[in-house]
Amino acid sequence: MRNQEKAKTPFLRFSLHVSRRNDVPWWIALVVKASFIVGALLLCGIISGIFAEGRSDGFIMFYKYLIEGTFYSPNTAIATIWNASILLIIAVAITPAFKMKFWNIGAEGQVLMGCLGAAIIMKFVAPNVPNIIALFLMLFMALLFSIIWAAIPALFKAYFNTNETLFTLMMNYIAIGIVAAFSLKYKATGDTALGILNAQTHAGWMPELFGYKYLIGIFVIINLVVALWFYLKYSKHGYEIAVLNGSVRTAEYVGINVKLVTIRTMILCGAACGAAAFLLTSGASHTVSETVVGGRGFTAVMISWLGHFNPLQMVLYSLLNAIITTGSSNAAANLGYSGEVASVLSGLFFLLILVSEFFIDFKIKFKLKFRHKEDNNQPPAEAKPELEGGK
Amino acid sequence: MKKVRLVSLLALATASVAVLAGCNNDSGKMKVGLICLHPAASSTYDKNFVDAFKASAKKMGFEPVIRENVPEGPECTDVAENLAETGCKVIFADSFGHEGYLLEAAKKYPKVQFCHATGTQAAAENRANFHNAFASIYEGRYLAGVVAGLKLQAMIDAKADTAHKVGYVAAHPYAEVMSGYTAWYLGVKSIVNDVTMDVKYTDSWYDETAEKTAAKALIAGGAVLLSQHADSYGAPSACEEAGVPNVSYNGSTAAVAPETFLVSSRINWSPFYEFVVDAVQKAESPEKANIPANWCGGFKEGSVELSELGKNVAAGTAEKIAEVKAKLENGTLKVFDTSKFTVGGAAPSEENMAPSKQWTFDYPDGTQFVKDGYYHESEYRSAPSFDILIDGINDLGSVNPQA
Numbered sequence: 001m002r003n004q005e006k007a008k009t010p011f012l013r014f015s016l017h018v019s020r021r022n023d024v025p026w027w028i029a030l031v032v033k034a035s036f037i038v039g040a041l042l043l044c045g046i047i048s049g050i051f052a053e054g055r056s057d058g059f060i061m062f063y064k065y066l067i068e069g070t071f072y073s074p075n076t077a078i079a080t081i082w083n084a085s086i087l088l089i090i091a092v093a094i095t096p097a098f099k100m101k102f103w104n105i106g107a108e109g110q111v112l113m114g115c116l117g118a119a120i121i122m123k124f125v126a127p128n129v130p131n132i133i134a135l136f137l138m139l140f141m142a143l144l145f146s147i148i149w150a151a152i153p154a155l156f157k158a159y160f161n162t163n164e165t166l167f168t169l170m171m172n173y174i175a176i177g178i179v180a181a182f183s184l185k186y187k188a189t190g191d192t193a194l195g196i197l198n199a200q201t202h203a204g205w206m207p208e209l210f211g212y213k214y215l216i217g218i219f220v221i222i223n224l225v226v227a228l229w230f231y232l233k234y235s236k237h238g239y240e241i242a243v244l245n246g247s248v249r250t251a252e253y254v255g256i257n258v259k260l261v262t263i264r265t266m267i268l269c270g271a272a273c274g275a276a277a278f279l280l281t282s283g284a285s286h287t288v289s290e291t292v293v294g295g296r297g298f299t300a301v302m303i304s305w306l307g308h309f310n311p312l313q314m315v316l317y318s319l320l321n322a323i324i325t326t327g328s329s330n331a332a333a334n335l336g337y338s339g340e341v342a343s344v345l346s347g348l349f350f351l352l353i354l355v356s357e358f359f360i361d362f363k364i365k366f367k368l369k370f371r372h373k374e375d376n377n378q379p380p381a382e383a384k385p386e387l388e389g390g391k
Numbered sequence: 392m393k394k395v396r397l398v399s400l401l402a403l404a405t406a407s408v409a410v411l412a413g414c415n416n417d418s419g420k421m422k423v424g425l426i427c428l429h430p431a432a433s434s435t436y437d438k439n440f441v442d443a444f445k446a447s448a449k450k451m452g453f454e455p456v457i458r459e460n461v462p463e464g465p466e467c468t469d470v471a472e473n474l475a476e477t478g479c480k481v482i483f484a485d486s487f488g489h490e491g492y493l494l495e496a497a498k499k500y501p502k503v504q505f506c507h508a509t510g511t512q513a514a515a516e517n518r519a520n521f522h523n524a525f526a527s528i529y530e531g532r533y534l535a536g537v538v539a540g541l542k543l544q545a546m547i548d549a550k551a552d553t554a555h556k557v558g559y560v561a562a563h564p565y566a567e568v569m570s571g572y573t574a575w576y577l578g579v580k581s582i583v584n585d586v587t588m589d590v591k592y593t594d595s596w597y598d599e600t601a602e603k604t605a606a607k608a609l610i611a612g613g614a615v616l617l618s619q620h621a622d623s624y625g626a627p628s629a630c631e632e633a634g635v636p637n638v639s640y641n642g643s644t645a646a647v648a649p650e651t652f653l654v655s656s657r658i659n660w661s662p663f664y665e666f667v668v669d670a671v672q673k674a675e676s677p678e679k680a681n682i683p684a685n686w687c688g689g690f691k692e693g694s695v696e697l698s699e700l701g702k703n704v705a706a707g708t709a710e711k712i713a714e715v716k717a718k719l720e721n722g723t724l725k726v727f728d729t730s731k732f733t734v735g736g737a738a739p740s741e742e743n744m745a746p747s748k749q750w751t752f753d754y755p756d757g758t759q760f761v762k763d764g765y766y767h768e769s770e771y772r773s774a775p776s777f778d779i780l781i782d783g784i785n786d787l788g789s790v791n792p793q794a
Contacts (some may be wrong), residue, residue: 073476079469192563193463196491284465294462329458330473339430339459 013369021363029360036356037320040349044328047345051337062331069330070323075212082214082284084315084322085221086276087296091303091318092228092311093272096265099232099309100244102157106168108297109175110149110270112290114277116179117145118204119288122197122281123186126204134204138282143274149175150270151263158259172297176290183289196286206283217283224275229311231268241265306353317353324349420454421481423668424474426467426493428486430459435622435641436596440485440508443660450661451668463488471496475503480677481667483508490523497521502678506667508660509567511774513684520678524663524686525773526694529574530719531656533726534697535618535638536578537715538654538708542636543583543616545705555583558614559590560605560626564786568620570768570775574726575618575638576784581731589614592789599623605790610635612787627652636703643698652701662692685773690720727766733782739766744779 045062052058070080090107097104118138126134153167183194198204209215232238240261243251251258285292299321307314325346332342423444428434431441441457448455456479461470467489474482475496481504484493490510497505497520506522507513513523539557547553557579559572576588589609593601602625606617610633618638619626624647630637631648639648639655667682674680688694700708718724729739737743741761760767760776768777780786 068477069473072473076469076473076476079472083469192565193488195488199491199494286465289464291462292464294464294466326469329460333424333456333458336455336457338432339427340432343430343460 011370013367015367015369017365017367019363019365020361024360032360033353033356036352036359040352043352044324044345044349047341047348048328048331048335048337051341052335053337055335058335061335062328065331065334066323066327068334069327078212078214078218080322080326081218081319083326084318085214085218086280086284087300087303087321088311088314088318089221089224089272089276089279090296091300091307091314092225093269093276094300095304095309095311095314096228096232096238096241097269098304100241100261100265102154102262102266103165104150104153104168104266104269105165105298105301106149106153106171107269107273107300108293108295109168109172110146110273111277111280111293111297112172112175112179112288113149114142114146114274115281115285115288115292116175116182117141117143117274118278118281119182119194119197122204122286123194127198127201131203131205131207135206135282138204139275139278142278142281143271146274146277147267147270150266150273154263154266158262179288179292180290193289194287198286204282205286206279214283217279220275220279224272225311225315228272232309232311237261237264302350302354306350306357320353321346321350420452421668421672422456422477422479423448423453423664424456424458424471424479424482426461426470426474426482426484426489427457427459428461428463428489431457434597437485439641439657440483440660444483444664447661447664447668451665453668461489463492465492467492468495471505472499475500479503481506481671483664483667485509494521502676504667504671504677504680504682506663506682508663509774511772514772517684522667522682522684522686523773524688525769525775526658526660526663527687527689527769528656528658528695529570529726529768529775529777530689531658531695531697532571532574533578533581534712534715534719535654535656536575537581537711538578538697538700538704539575539616539618539636539638540579540582540586541705541708541711542653542703543579543586546615546636547583554613554615555586556613556615557586557588558606558609558612558617559588560602560609560617560619560621561590561592562596562621563594564592564778566775566778569780570777571620571640572618573777573779573781573784576781577726577728577731579616580783586783588784589787590784591787593621594789594791595621597622599625601790602626603629606630607633608787608790636701645699645701648701650703653704654700655698657696657698659694659696662688662694666692685771687769687773690716725765727768727777729761729764729766734779736782739781 045059048062049059052061055061069076071077090111094104094107118141121134121138121141125137149171153162153164153171156162156167157164187194206213206216232241240251240256243254243256244258244261248258280292281288303314303317303321306317328342328345329339332339425440425444427437427440429437431438437459444455444457456474458470458474461467463486467484471482471484471493483506484490485508487509490507490512493505493507494512494516497518501520504520504522506524508524510523513521543557547555559575561568561572572588572590579586579588589612591605591609593605595601598621602619602621602623606626606629609617610629616636617626617630620640622641624644627637627639627644627648630651634651636651636653637648638653641655641657643652643655645652663686666686670680670682671677697712715724732739734743739761741759744761744766758771766777769775
């Protein structure tokens, strides 16, 4: 009988306990994140080394090409910062809604509709008016279209309590359909898309600054991000959003008009998406197509979450995203492996950063328990030392 | 102490970045870039470009830099500029939608050669460093049509009530596709004179389900032999299931249709890559390379190829291919011979054959497409222009009408 009990009780017991914690000092969080970023970069280099067939320097050259593809020259560096900036402004645009727990995952559609508004002016009005007027009209239309697209789910949420996640998601696909229909109607016969608008006259194109086409857009975005940061942190509206984040009932109790705040905040999101759309259309794509936003509306959700809804933290993640996606693609091109591998590297990089969040937000306890060798009737002794994740 | 460590770490990191940036694996070879819309691993279209590019790099000894997954947007300009800055003397791009964005980079880097496959703007732009390229693939289509015609004739000979009708699964109603299916039809018609052809569109370059559905609809409509211009295995696999002989594009599909596959035609981009790289190497400087605004290679240049023949082709097919190919190469046979087809019941003429002024290409005043007894395809620009529906071909519209 005693032998049977012994057989049932394992010699070694392992237990894992995960609990949430909010007491991590900022510098520990920073060290954990930095360690994971460095680790992710090392892992990318190792994978690159494996896939760079016939080359022994695939690991080290990955970093060379990562830098070369993103910061080789002022022109390349500005393009990288532009890619980060446009992602950043979209991430910041959706943040006020996230902060009040309105899960707006419709940024892709909101930006796309803004692009459509700007492109309509670019195609039909810009060739006939001075460029400055064309640009103002494009900005106005981009803001209008994006605001309408953002306000619709807000109105339904405020008055009918619809599920905003599904609503905004579906609005993305409607926007894609509308843009596809527009392209189909106005593209040249036999062409596959609308194509670059006003390629010869540059009507409705954002002017270059010091010979760089993205510079004005970058400066505008920096100002917008700072303004939105101030708005969220120091304005009465920002405070109301923060209260809503805590509890809707509390907000109602202190006299905040929840419906008004919901609609107003989404109008603000729409306006910021509209600004992004205007800059994208006038400063980069010079056209509209179903793919012109390129999934940035979805990537922005990740950037906003990783940045803990803090616009200044989002700067780092937007920049990292631009560097790793473009840089790994350049490494793949030069080291002779597939662009699919570059996509995997980008995905893996951000997966590891997300994992770092887990180690910051949760406390992990491993326990190893040994059965007493001499007397099996005694309670098992706890093994030392205890391991704690994130410390 | 901690501060000292932090500063040391930062200094080390900065130094590492500087060293890496300065790393140089310069092999002394000329760097040549290729911009692809999709990864070659998942797109047969891009794979055709990439495989030829790698083969040419090996043959000519240049260093290939292949950037995949580059969208048809401003990212294309950014990538092209980065390639130019990092030492590429020639940059190719493979997708139609890249053209305008590649052109922006060409304007900024006049000392680098930019070559765009399938595009149309080079002649109008008239720049020394921007060029369009294609291949006279309509000749390959015609030859594949001859193979199909021989098979159809053999089927008729074996069974007298075989319908004189073939089918075609087409991606889009664009000149590139229409020129191809008309050439293929004329190839079949050169053997079976009273043949007709049904065409069904999928409205996509790659949609396996739609291609399979279109093929099944054509077979149900009475077509006894099929061809395609779409990128998946949808049509050949539907033909194999139904036991219908088929002709594919961009490479052999014998693996998925071992019993029914007849032949395939494809563009080989190597001759174009090699022509351009050779011109740049021979030139005093890249911008002075002698490259025409439009380059179009055919059988003679090796730009158009037929695959191996399927195991069930008609007897005498190989001999007939050799005979027709020789005539195409020496110019005694013209694919779009106007004595061999009619348009709306009338003989082809400049009036009923003028192609729509597609895309942004403006043909010079007085350009004549129909002269000397044939339609001059790919002569005024490398990309196909033939987009007229000729008699005998029935456009059945899209397989997905709401698309």
